[in-house]
Amino acid sequence: MDPIENPYASDMPAKKSGKGLGWKIFFAIILAFSIIANMVLFFTLMISVIAFTASESGHRLEKTLREGSGKNKIAVIKIEGVINKELAESVTQQIEDAKNDKKVKAVIFHTNTPGGSVSASDRVYDQIIRFRAETGKPAVAFMESIATSGGMYTSAGCDKIIAEPTAITGSIGVIMGHFVFQELFEEKLGIRPSVVKSGEKKDWPTSFEPVTEEQRQYLSDKLIMPAYERFVNIVAESRKDLLEYEQVRALADGSIYNATEAMENKLIDEIGYMSEAVELAKSLANISDAKVVEYEKPFSLEDFLGAKTLLKLNRDTIVDLTTPQLMYLWDAGLQF
Numbered sequence: 387m388d389p390i391e392n393p394y395a396s397d398m399p400a401k402k403s404g405k406g407l408g409w410k411i412f413f414a415i416i417l418a419f420s421i422i423a424n425m426v427l428f429f430t431l432m433i434s435v436i437a438f439t440a441s442e443s444g445h446r447l448e449k450t451l452r453e454g455s456g457k458n459k460i461a462v463i464k465i466e467g468v469i470n471k472e473l474a475e476s477v478t479q480q481i482e483d484a485k486n487d488k489k490v491k492a493v494i495f496h497t498n499t500p501g502g503s504v505s506a507s508d509r510v511y512d513q514i515i516r517f518r519a520e521t522g523k524p525a526v527a528f529m530e531s532i533a534t535s536g537g538m539y540t541s542a543g544c545d546k547i548i549a550e551p552t553a554i555t556g557s558i559g560v561i562m563g564h565f566v567f568q569e570l571f572e573e574k575l576g577i578r579p580s581v582v583k584s585g586e587k588k589d590w591p592t593s594f595e596p597v598t599e600e601q602r603q604y605l606s607d608k609l610i611m612p613a614y615e616r617f618v619n620i621v622a623e624s625r626k627d628l629l630e631y632e633q634v635r636a637l638a639d640g641s642i643y644n645a646t647e648a649m650e651n652k653l654i655d656e657i658g659y660m661s662e663a664v665e666l667a668k669s670l671a672n673i674s675d676a677k678v679v680e681y682e683k684p685f686s687l688e689d690f691l692g693a694k695t696l697l698k699l700n701r702d703t704i705v706d707l708t709t710p711q712l713m714y715l716w717d718a719g720l721q722f
Contacts, residue, residue: 451678491673
């Protein structure tokens with residue numbers, strides 16, 4: 387028996403629900419974005435954890451500057467920017483890396499700095515001297531562009547000094563300065579500071595009144611001249627085979643010298659570029675070939691999150707601004 391046909395049935399195909407299909411596409415897009423976002427987050431966290439671990443361990447990444455023999459390395463350590471506590475710590479860590487790598491046969495201190503604080507410059511110098519004494523390996527100072535004051539001071543710790551033809555060095559001397567806010571406070575803001583101290587010299591010099599001649603002499607005797615004499619003695623000791631003490635003292639009037647003048651005055655040993663510095667380092671280390679490497683600070687979690695504030699206006703910042711800074715610094719070099 388034939389089935390009874392439905393007279394209301396249509397020959398047209400049944401329509402699909404457009405609404406249901408739209409939601410499926412929407413959720414598929416959301417799911418895809420979610421998967422991609424989670425993958426990005428996962429890899430970011432992995433990279434951050436690895437970088438954080440490397441940073442915490444103090445280990446730095448090694449970058450090849452020039453290919454060479456796998457048996458020997460020459461490490462390039464940068465002394466770049468104003469020499470402060472952070473830079474001194476960075477240089478110290480890089481020197482430790484060079485010490486711990488038996489393949490490193492010599493170190494080049496790539497110097498491009500107007501100088502910096504007395505204490506930080508002295509710490510870098512001391513670490514260079516210790517490296518040479520503890521390892522017996524040579525150190526070469528390569529002066530690029532500007533290596534004045536503290537840059538000259540740290541270079542004096544090396545076996546040899548080579549400077550680019552256009553480099554500026556010298557500026558052997560000490561400078562100290564601080565801000566005086568007396569006029570601003572009293573005349574502009576109507577603020578008069580009140581200071582209670584145990585002795586007359588306790589706050590010399592102070593930011594709340596001009597420096598007197600008596601105070602200038604006191605600071606010169608206590609701070610400027612001892613730091614100056616140490617600078618002169620260190621340069622004289624490092625150049626003793628070439629210069630007499632009085633010759634160094636005559637050069638140490640704060641004057642800057644271009645590479646040619648520095649060579650004529652025997653403050654440097656050669657004029658050349660990084661390639662010549664590498665050849666000089668190989669010669670001092672008695673090797674014919676070497677890979678040239680430098681150390682880089684690993685990317686830290688703090689860098690990734692941007693947690694570090696460029697300027698924190700707090701009590702410490704105010705103290706830094708008002709406390710006199712004793713510097714091995716060519717002040718004009720800060721414009722470079």
